[in-house]
Amino acid sequence: MSYLELSGLQKRYRDSVAVDDVSLSVEQGEAVALLGPSGCGKTTTLRMLAGLVDPDRGAIHLDGTEITRLPAHRRNMGYVFQSYALFPHLSVARNVGFGLEERGVNKAEIARQVTEALALVRLAGLDGRRPRELSGGQQQRVALARALVIRPAVLLLDESLSNLDAKLRDTMRHEIRSIQRSLGITTLFVTHDQVEALTMCDRIAVMNRGRIAQIGSPEDIYERPATRFVAEFVGRAxxxxxxxxxxxxxxxxxxxxxxxxxxxxxxxxxxxxxxxxxxxxxxxxxxxxxxxxxxxxxxxxxxxxxxxxxxxxxxxxxxxxxxxxxxxxxxxxxxxxxxxxxxxxxxxxxx
Structure with a gap:
């Protein structure tokens, strides 16, 4: 069994099937993109993995242990939301250290780990600022530092670059990939942007209408699309x-x-x-x-x-x-x- 296993996940909302029999294996340290158009089920899949949505059917295993019904706070996963979800009234340091506070870590250790996390995302010296005093790229880095500081088993990124301008998106793509590789952290990245998927991940799972249409390396997906949908969605043709x-x-x-x-x-x-x-x-x-x-x-x-x-x-x-x-x-x-x-x-x- 792989480090992370999604087996036959399904989620319905009334008469609509958001996720339909999704199975995916992710190795430890691997970065995998869930790529697809809006409404294809990729974010719902990520939220089921995070424990924010309960699947109607299927199972999730992490490092050999089933976590399908485990509460979100016990899954040890770092989640970076599309909106970043920073607390506007808290400083950068308090935002980054929030998860550690919730876990009862002592103040001295929180300060040490927050300093390390901010240095990792190149925000050293900005710990006293509020989110409104930061640029969009800096806010994104704070959200990433907050997700990483708890040392999660899996990092989950939900369209986390979509609010940035084109040039900054390009910069952050390379920075996040570099951090992911240096930490060796297992990562799932949800995006509708094929360039992000092709440049940031080891493998891509292309989703359509709640199902995975194809899983493969970026080169496989681009050069050898298995379906008409994949050929049309990834790259121009x-x-x-x-x-x-x-x-x-x-x-x-x-x-x-x-x-x-x-x-x-x-x-x-x-x-x-x-x-x-x-x-x-x-x-x-x-x-x-x-x-x-x-x-x-x-x-x-x-x-x-x-x-x-x-x-x-x-x-x-x-x-x-x-x-x-x-x-x-x-x-x-x-x-x-x-x-x-x-x-x-x-x-x-x-x-």
Missing amino acids: NALPATRNAEGHAVLWGQALPVKAPASGEFDLFVRPQRMRIVPVSEPVADGMARVTGRVLRSVFVGDHVEVLLEGAGGQLTIETQSGSAALPEGAEVAVIWQARDTLSFARETP
Whole structure:
């Protein structure tokens, strides 16, 4: 049995199933993200783990002991809420030391541990301030220090970066990951942001409609999505309606590709925009490459890349090219090529 085991968890709210038969194994010291859209059940799963919500069915084991019905205060878990939930009338030191006070730790030991925790999150010297005197990033660090100071068996982060601006989010992603690794603390991180999941965790559990759609390493989830939902949700991808020819190859925009088509049923091809490359129509196609032709609808500068929207005989697709590459005029006829092995196929969804 793994250090942390979630087995067949289910939670209903009236006629709605929030979490449906979720099972997950987490090794000690591992960081795992619960990634998915709003309403997919990820926060409810985290709250069941924390003891804030009782599951209707299933079990939770921590280090070999079942904790399914154990009260939250006896689970030894540190929880960082989306809103941080700091006490506005208490100083930073009192906020961080609150959990230790509740556990009856003496004042001298609380002061020592609070000092260590604040140094860990780079807030040394700010112990006397109130939350309102801190920036958003500093408040987030206080909440993290409060969760870590009790030396929890598991650290739970619930959308804890969503209130920060983009630049600060990027900084905090790396800081939290560094702290998690240095402490070797088992961590579950709830997020709807795929970049956070891909950069902060050892594995990702992608959730959809109360269930786990796929569990794997960041590379597995991105490069080898197991379902259409995962392919669409993680990263950007062109979903291109295709057909099959008599030889069993996929046909896109009237052009046969060196891509094997599913044996039956309607299907779409999925290709990442950054895996595609624009070339002159006259350029011959090499072995192992897929190719279609179309007309440029527009090019949009997006900082580190340019998004090119192309229209062909069967629809549209987006290509991401490097910034600084030659501008493409609207209406230009071009070819798009990509490695055939970068093509995925999934059954077409019916409306």
